Amino acid sequence: MKNHKYRPVAKPFGNRIQELIQSIQVIRDSLEAVRQGKLHQLIPVYGQLRALSSEKSKGNHPLLLNIARELNLSLEFYCMPGAADLPAQLKKNLLLHVSGFPLTLEQELPAQTLITVEKFLNREIVVFKERPYLAKDIIAFFANKAGGAHYSPDLPQDFAQLLSFGLSGQPVLVNALLQMADVTYRLAVRLLKLQTDLEIHILIFVPPQDVKQPVYVIDNKYPDSPMRIFCRVEAGMKLSFGVISIQGIQAIVGINRLIDWSRPHHFTLSLVIEDDLSTQLVIASDGEKVAKLNVPHPLFVSNDPLQYRSYQNRSDEEPNAGLDFGLIEMAMFGKHLPPKEEAQMLLYFDQQLTKQNQRCVYFKKGQYGYAAPGTKDLQMTNSPVVWSVGKLLKNQFPESSKASSK
Numbered sequence: 001m002k003n004h005k006y007r008p009v010a011k012p013f014g015n016r017i018q019e020l021i022q023s024i025q026v027i028r029d030s031l032e033a034v035r036q037g038k039l040h041q042l043i044p045v046y047g048q049l050r051a052l053s054s055e056k057s058k059g060n061h062p063l064l065l066n067i068a069r070e071l072n073l074s075l076e077f078y079c080m081p082g083a084a085d086l087p088a089q090l091k092k093n094l095l096l097h098v099s100g101f102p103l104t105l106e107q108e109l110p111a112q113t114l115i116t117v118e119k120f121l122n123r124e125i126v127v128f129k130e131r132p133y134l135a136k137d138i139i140a141f142f143a144n145k146a147g148g149a150h151y152s153p154d155l156p157q158d159f160a161q162l163l164s165f166g167l168s169g170q171p172v173l174v175n176a177l178l179q180m181a182d183v184t185y186r187l188a189v190r191l192l193k194l195q196t197d198l199e200i201h202i203l204i205f206v207p208p209q210d211v212k213q214p215v216y217v218i219d220n221k222y223p224d225s226p227m228r229i230f231c232r233v234e235a236g237m238k239l240s241f242g243v244i245s246i247q248g249i250q251a252i253v254g255i256n257r258l259i260d261w262s263r264p265h266h267f268t269l270s271l272v273i274e275d276d277l278s279t280q281l282v283i284a285s286d287g288e289k290v291a292k293l294n295v296p297h298p299l300f301v302s303n304d305p306l307q308y309r310s311y312q313n314r315s316d317e318e319p320n321a322g323l324d325f326g327l328i329e330m331a332m333f334g335k336h337l338p339p340k341e342e343a344q345m346l347l348y349f350d351q352q353l354t355k356q357n358q359r360c361v362y363f364k365k366g367q368y369g370y371a372a373p374g375t376k377d378l379q380m381t382n383s384p385v386v387w388s389v390g391k392l393l394k395n396q397f398p399e400s401s402k403a404s405s406k
Contacts, residue, residue, distance in 0.1 A: 013070065014225055014246050020063055021247075021277075021298055023048045024188045027181055028277060034178065042174065045181045050143035053184055054121055054136045064188055065117060073194065075187045078104050078112040082123040097127040098172050100135070103183040105190070117187065125176065135180065142177055186275075193273050197336045198303040200241075201345060202231065203352055205264040205326040205360060205389055207396045211235055215323040215365075218330070220308035221316035223373055227301050229308070230315070231269060233323055237261060241269040241283050241291075245299035253281040253293035262396075264328060264358075264389060266349040272336045273298050286353070287346045303334040306376070312361075312369035313384075322368055326360035326392060328352065358389040 011019075027048050033041035052064040068075050079100045100123060102108070115123070121139075124132040204217065211233055220229040228244040234254060242252035259265065268284040279299040283291040302308075313322035329352060337345060352358065361369075367384040371377060 013067075016063060016067055017246055017300055020052075020067060020188060021192070021300060023052055023063065024185050025277060025297070027185045031178070031181060031185065042178075045177070046139075046142035049177070049181050049184060050139050052188065053117055053180075054139050064184065064191070068191060071191070071195065073191060075117045075191070076114050077117075077120075077183050077187060078107045078109075079115050079120060079123075080109065080111055081113075082125055092130075094127055094130055096129075096172075098125065098176060099127075100125040101176065101179055103179045105183070105186050117184075126173070138173060138177060139180065142173075189273065189275060189277065192298060192300060194335075196298075196300055196303055197272050197334070198229070198270065198301070199333045199335065199337050200229075200231070200269040201266065201329075201331045201349060202269070203264060203266050203328040203330070203349055205328065205392060206233065206237070206261050207324055207392070208237075208261060209324055211237055211323060214240070214321075216311065216313065216315045216321050217323075217325065217327075219311045219315045220305060221311075222302060222308050227308075228316070229271075229301060231267075233325075239267060239283065239285075241281060243271060243281070243299055243301045245301055247300065249295075249297075249299060251279070251281055251293060251295050251299055253283055253291045255283055255285065255291045257290060259285070263393070264326070264353060266346075266353060268345075270336055271299070271301065271303075273300075287350070305332050305334075307373055309373060310371040310378075312378070313363040313365075314368040314370075319368065319381075320366055322363060322365050324362075324364050326362045326387065326389060328358060328360040328389060356390070359386055360389050360392070361385075362387040362392065 026044050030041040030044045030048075034045075051062070053062050055062045065075070080102070082100050085099070100120070103120075104112070107114075121136040122134055125135050126133040126138065200218075202217065212235055214232040214234050217231045217233060217239075218229075222228065225246060226244045226248040227246050228242075230242055232240050232242070234240050237259060238255050239259065240252050240254035242250065244250045266286050268282075268287075270280075270282045270284075272280045272282075274280060277298045279295040279297065281293040281295070282289060309316060312327060313325070315321040329349075331345075361380075361384050363369075363384045367380070367382040369378045369380050369384070371379070
């Protein structure tokens with residue numbers, strides 16, 4: 001039987017994102033175990049840290065750095081001055097000097113400076129017997145000699161001696177590596193949040209109708225990927241918000257309480273990856289949080305609407321999966337708004353709710369809007385019309401309109 005060499009092909013971006021998620025989940029779990037005294041869990045950290053930040057073997061590239069480069073993101077954090085910054089006269093006869101720590105995402109000490117991961121990896125952080133070692137040397141040692149990727153029958157003499165120096169019950173090298181692992185984990189979570197956290201604001205009016213199965217207010221489907229972001233009206237006229245992640249995991253949060261559809265409502269739909277890699281989906285109605293779902297793992301969904309096939313009043317698969325409703329206004333943000341901006345948005349939409357002569361795009365079932373990936377140009381099908389919200393309310397709820405005009 002002949003040996004056939006396989007032909008390597010580039011991994012799709014989605015596969016590498018999934019590998020990144022799995023890698024930082026391993027680091028998260030291992031670091032937590034180490035904090036509980038399970039020191040054997042250091043071993044997975046060694047290999048994952050090398051794979052994410054300093055992998056160079058056989059033409060491979062560091063996974064985290066490679067993804068950040070493709071996304072045009074700079075991975076930066078704060079550190080103290082390195083060993084190379086030590087005055088020359090103090091280096092003579094120096095036995096051990098460990099520098100650069102602590103490593104933090106925000107500046108915590110006046111002497112800390114901002115540095116990229118790439119520059120830090122090439123920074124001298126340890127001097128032992130006047131011999132300097134770079135950060136990437138420390139990572140390579142643990143990965144190649146201490147079980148991260150390989151077990152070696154021997155150790156470099158310097159590292160063997162360095163492991164005898166302790167700090168707070170841990171060898172100083174291990175302490176340094178744990179700090180590098182922790183900041184790498186936090187940078188990876190920040191990258192995921194920058195690409196995933198989102199917030200959608202919709203101002204809609206939905207007249208009474210018999211809804212027996214889910215119908216779509218908006219549906220966004222990523223081409224050639226499971227990723228999806230949608231808002232639906234479920235049976236019983238209850239609103240839901242859901243996503244399907246790049247891993248193919250679906251999560252839906254829905255409002256259980258009855259909704260007063262005799263007036264327009266401002267709904268806020270948000271997805272946030274938390275620092276512990278859990279995901280939170282939330283629906284707020286007119287500024288009040290009314291539904292929340294916590295998922296114990298990260299749901300990666302691209303927060304760039306231009307990358308999706310975007311629909312209003314239908315699903316990606318079914319043109320008639322819509323309903324009768326008025327879309328007054330919609331805004332989508334590729335982040336979870338901070339408190340000040342969130343307050344401004346709530347005030348803005350509250351003003352919109354009280355505006356006289358408010359107008360909307362009024363869809364009937366079978367009428368819908370569509371924007372192709374890469375464009376903001378929403379094309380309307382079957383001619384939905386622009387209507388006065390006040391007139392729609394008057395037609396649907398004449399008694400309510402009379403009462404509110406008194």
